[in-house]
Amino acid sequence: xxxxxxxxxKVTLTMNDMEExxxxxxxxxxxxxxxxxPSPTGFVHLGNLYNAIIAERLAHQTGGVFYLRIEDTxxxxxxxxxxSTIIDAMAYFDVNFDExxxxxxxxxxxxxxxxxxxxxxxxxxxxxxxxxxxxxxxFLTEDEVQKIRDEQFENKExxxxxxxxxxxxxxxxxxxxxxxxxxxxxxxxxxxxEENNDRIVVxxxxxxxxxxxxxxxDFVILKSDGIPTYHFAHVIDDHLMRSTHVIRGExxxxxxxxxxxxxKDFGWEHPIYAxxxxxxxxxxxxxxxxxxxxxxxxxxxxxxxxxxxxxxVWEFLLTLLNSNFEDWRVENPKTSYKEFPFSIDKMSxxxxxxxxxxxxxxxxxxxxxxxxxxxxxxxxxWCKRYDEKYFVLLTKYKERMIKALNIGRGGEKPRRxxxxxxxxxxxxxxxxxxxxxxxxxxxxxxxxxxxxxxFKSYLETFNFDDDAITWFEKxxxxxxxxxxAEKPKDYKKNPENFKGSIVHITNMLxxxxxxxxxxxxxxxxxxxxxxxxxxERLKKWCE
RNA sequence: AGUCUAUUCGUCUAGAGGUUAGGACAAUAGAUUUUCGAUCUAUAAACAGCGGUUCGAAUCCGCUAUAGACUACCA
Numbered sequence: 001x002x003x004x005x006x007x008x009x010k011v012t013l014t015m016n017d018m019e020e021x022x023x024x025x026x027x028x029x030x031x032x033x034x035x036x037x038p039s040p041t042g043f044v045h046l047g048n049l050y051n052a053i054i055a056e057r058l059a060h061q062t063g064g065v066f067y068l069r070i071e072d073t074x075x076x077x078x079x080x081x082x083x084s085t086i087i088d089a090m091a092y093f094d095v096n097f098d099e100x101x102x103x104x105x106x107x108x109x110x111x112x113x114x115x116x117x118x119x120x121x122x123x124x125x126x127x128x129x130x131x132x133x134x135x136x137x138x139f140l141t142e143d144e145v146q147k148i149r150d151e152q153f154e155n156k157e158x159x160x161x162x163x164x165x166x167x168x169x170x171x172x173x174x175x176x177x178x179x180x181x182x183x184x185x186x187x188x189x190x191x192x193x194e195e196n197n198d199r200i201v202v203x204x205x206x207x208x209x210x211x212x213x214x215x216x217x218d219f220v221i222l223k224s225d226g227i228p229t230y231h232f233a234h235v236i237d238d239h240l241m242r243s244t245h246v247i248r249g250e251x252x253x254x255x256x257x258x259x260x261x262x263x264k265d266f267g268w269e270h271p272i273y274a275x276x277x278x279x280x281x282x283x284x285x286x287x288x289x290x291x292x293x294x295x296x297x298x299x300x301x302x303x304x305x306x307x308x309x310x311x312x313v314w315e316f317l318l319t320l321l322n323s324n325f326e327d328w329r330v331e332n333p334k335t336s337y338k339e340f341p342f343s344i345d346k347m348s349x350x351x352x353x354x355x356x357x358x359x360x361x362x363x364x365x366x367x368x369x370x371x372x373x374x375x376x377x378x379x380x381x382w383c384k385r386y387d388e389k390y391f392v393l394l395t396k397y398k399e400r401m402i403k404a405l406n407i408g409r410g411g412e413k414p415r416r417x418x419x420x421x422x423x424x425x426x427x428x429x430x431x432x433x434x435x436x437x438x439x440x441x442x443x444x445x446x447x448x449x450x451x452x453x454x455f456k457s458y459l460e461t462f463n464f465d466d467d468a469i470t471w472f473e474k475x476x477x478x479x480x481x482x483x484x485a486e487k488p489k490d491y492k493k494n495p496e497n498f499k500g501s502i503v504h505i506t507n508m509l510x511x512x513x514x515x516x517x518x519x520x521x522x523x524x525x526x527x528x529x530x531x532x533x534x535x536e537r538l539k540k541w542c543e
Numbered sequence: 544a545g546u547c548u549a550u551u552c553g554u555c556u557a558g559a560g561g562u563u564a565g566g567a568c569a570a571u572a573g574a575u576u577u578u579c580g581a582u583c584u585a586u587a588a589a590c591a592g593c594g595g596u597u598c599g600a601a602u603c604c605g606c607u608a609u610a611g612a613c614u615a616c617c618a
Contacts, residue, residue, distance in 0.1 A: 039618050074617050142616065149615085156544045159614060188616050212547060223616040230618050254547060254613035277549085278611070319567085323556045326567055348556075355554050358568050364580095408581075415581055472577075479577095488577080506577040518579045 003174060004130040006181065007137055007189070011120070011127045015266075018124055022110055022240040031064035033244045035100070037071040037234075042079030044089040044300040046354070047249060051276055052095045053317050055247045057342040059098070064244070068100030069237060070114040073227050083114075089300045093310045110241040115233050122228045125236050125266065126189055126221055134265055135221055137187040138169040139180055161218045162193055170218075189222035191262075200257050205245070205274035206347045207253075215257040231255060235262040243271045250275040274344060279354050297356065307382045307421025311337065312363035319362070322346045334369055364416035367424075372405035375418070382421040390425050393432045403528040404431050407520045415520070430514040431528065436537075438515045443507050445484075445500030454482060454508060455541040462538075464531040468523045479505045512541050 025033060034055035038048050059066035068090070072078055084103050099108025106113050129135035138161070140148075145161065152159040170192065172180075181187070198214040221232045228236070238246055253275050263270040279298075296302045303313050315337050318325040328340055367375060376398070383391035394401055405428075408415030418424040429435040442451060461474050476486050483499045485491035491501035510519050513534065519525060526534045 037618090041618085071618065077617065138616095140616095145616080153544085158545055186616090207548075210547080217614075220616055225616080227616090229616070233618095249612090250548065251612050251618090256547090275548090320555070323567090326556090330567090349549070355568075358555065361568055413582065415579095417579080417581065419580090475577075502577055510578060516578090518581095520579085520581090522577070 001131055003136075003177065004127045006174070006178060007130055007187075008123050008127040011123050013120075013124050015124060015128055018121060018240060022242070025065065025242045027065070028063055030062055031244075032058045032062045033065045033067075033242055034059045034247060035067045035069050035238075035241065035243055037069045037237075037248075038086050039071050039074065039077065040079060040082030040086065041077050042082040042085060044086055045298045046279055046300060047298075048086075049089075049093055049095070049300055049313070050279065050317055050321075051247050051249065052090060052093075053314065054274070054276065054321060054342075054344070054347075055245070056095050058245060058247070058344060061342060065098045066096075067108060067110070067241065068097045068113065069241070070101045071230065071233065073115050073223075073230065073233055075116070075225070075227070089304070092304055093300070093313060115237065116227060118233075118237070119226055119228075121240070122222065122232060122236055123226070126228075126232070129191070129221065129265065130189070132265070133192070135189050135191050136170055136172075137177060137181075138166075138190045138218070138220075139172075139185050139187050140169060141186070161190065162216050163195060166190070166193075166218045186224040188220050188224050190218040191221050191258075193217045193219065200260050202256055202260060202270075202273060204253075205272050205344050206277075207250075207275060207349050210253065210256065212254075212257060215261055217258075219258055231258045232262065235259055235266070235268075238271055239263070239266070239268050245274060246271045247274045247276060250277060274347070276347070277349060297354065305386060305422075307386065307424075308359070308363060309366060309378065309421065312359065312366045315366060316359045316362050318342070319358070323348070329365075360419055363419045367418045368409070368414040368416045372402050372409055375405050375424075376402055379421055379424060383425070386422075387425065389435075393434060397432060400431060400528060400530065401428070404428060404525075407524040407528065417520075430516070430519070433533070436515060438511060440511050440515065440517045442511055443500065443504040445504045446508050450482065450499075451508060451541055454478065454505065455512065455538050457481070458509070459535065459538055459542070462535070464526075464534070471523050471526075475505065475509075476502065509538075513537055 027033070036048065036052045036055055038044065056066050058064070068087070070083055070086070072083075083101060087101070087103055090097070097107075099110065099113075100106070101111075101113040112118055126135065140161070148161070148165055149159045152165075169190070193216045194214065195216040196214070199211055200214050202210045204210050219231060220229050222228050234246075237243075256273070260270055303310075315325070315329070318337060318340065319329075322340075322342055324346060325337075325340055329337075332339070370378070376394070379401075380391065380394050383394055408417075418427065430437075446454070457478055458475075461478070463470075466474070479486050479502045482505070484505055485498040485501040488501045488503050491498050491503075506522060507517055509522050510517060510525075513519075513522065513525055513529065529537075
């Protein structure tokens with residue numbers, strides 16, 4: 001008791017005061033309260049989004065609360081502006097919080113939502129643990145701890161402060177503590193781990209039953225700066241903020257005994273845990289964890305910069321999370337992914353391998369079912385931030401762009417050739433004189449003279465108002481006149497009878513108009529470009 | 544070194560003792576089309592290994608292997 005007062009002289013509030021300040025939430029039966037707790041390191045990664053999506057879906061599907069808590073207990077790792085990076089990234093991906101940290105403070109009644117601002121709260125509970133004789137001050141310096149660890153490794157012992165290594169600081173007398181503190185010696189608060197053969201059993205929402213030995217280590221509760229470690233902060237925060245479900249990476253499974261024990265000590269019910277699999281990547285022949293250094297796609301900013309639509313990223317992660325999402329998507333091709341009934345039971349417990357091919361395919365599907373207007377708006381808002389040149393062009397030629405985007409869109413089987421915003425702009429670049437360039441070679445079968453001939457006659461008979469069928473009839477006639485095969489099959493059968501086939505002729509046109517062989521239907525392109533631009537581009541090929 | 548966790552086609556996975564082990568992406572082949580990275584059809588492709596329980600095992604139990612996590616005053 002006296003020890004507690006020596007360590008926490010300023011703490012006057014009690015645990016009860018805290019319970020009253022953060023009362024139970026008044027929510028309907030079955031509502032989930034979830035959160036994400038990113039660290040402001042300046043790097044927001046896919047795993048953050050992965051967990052955020054799970055937490056967000058579970059809360060919002062059940063009419064619960066989803067909040068953002070900033071876990072900034074490690075001041076050394078904190079990066080300037082990182083909090084707004086997190087908030088921005090989540091907003092970009094349409095992950096909406098009901099409460100928590102916002103760019104200029106807090107929103108909600110369970111704050112503060114930045115852990116460093118909660119120091120006083122933690123101290124109330126830390127003090128109580130000391131009073132109960134479950135925690136004690138430890139005056140070991142970081143170097144001393146390191147030395148112990150090194151020795152333990154050498155002797156093949158389990159590293160950490162426990163048993164005989166904890167003895168000295170555990171058994172300090174009150175007077176000794178007083179003297180050390182008045183000497184200004186730094187201390188951390190450690191938990192008194194118990195060494196016995198108990199095992200703890202937890203029912204994990206993803207893994208099912210998890211069983212392991214109880215914690216025996218004297219882990220750190222409060223660091224020397226008075227800020228808690230993750231373990232302590234997690235227990236206090238998720239209790240006071242009344243989280244019902246904790247969704248976090250599986251790297252936390254190992255520290256579950258610590259958390260469970262703390263919950264038990266305080267007499268609280270622990271939330272339901274859901275430990276998610278780590279995202280992996282193929283490296284040569286083996287799987288490995290995605291790493292910050294080698295895998296740009298780990299950073300959320302990668303998707304923003306590449307212009308991978310947020311819908312595609314969501315759907316991709318949803319297919320990893322709930323494999324039945326894919327079937328659902330086939331049956332509901334146009335429904336928003338938000339309507340999908342996400343289920344925690346369907347989550348896989350093994351590490352999902354991150355596959356960009358799949359993401360590409362999903363992206364194409366997602367964009368192909370959007371309306372031309374929608375694509376236009378999304379392209380525009382992406383350009384606004386990442387490609388100013390196209391932002392100007394898109395704004396200037398809006399009408400033309402929408403016509404172009406309409407090509408092959410809307411039917412039962414829409415064209416799937418747009419993948420990312422960045423790639424889409426490249427694909428669409430030929431619609432603007434400012435970015436148009438000839439990329440492919442004219443077919444070998446068509447020499448300079450023939451090209452000349454062809455484009456001249458094409459322009460002579462060209463009528464912008466022809467419908468697609470009439471237009472194509474004219475192309476066929478020209479093809480015949482030039483000694484080319486009207487049907488590619490005829491040419492295939494008897495190549496010696498022709499100079500080439502209609503494929504070569506249409507490719508000439510395609511290249512003149514779009515600069516490439518791979519482009520949408522010529523007639524459609526012509527009508528998106530307009531009469532004037534079409535003629536201009538063709539004229540360049542006549543001398 | 545200890546403690547956990549995981550392991551089904553190349554990849555994501557379905558599968559809760561009896562299935563020709565299913566689907567999707569990628570791959571390959573063919574077809575179609577005025578081009579195509581579009582479309583259609585088809586093909587190939589998997590239960591990590593070894594034991595055990597059982598009439599019967601991808602499924603239950605052991606062991607081994609492999610991969611990963613944790614054992615920080617980092618989260």
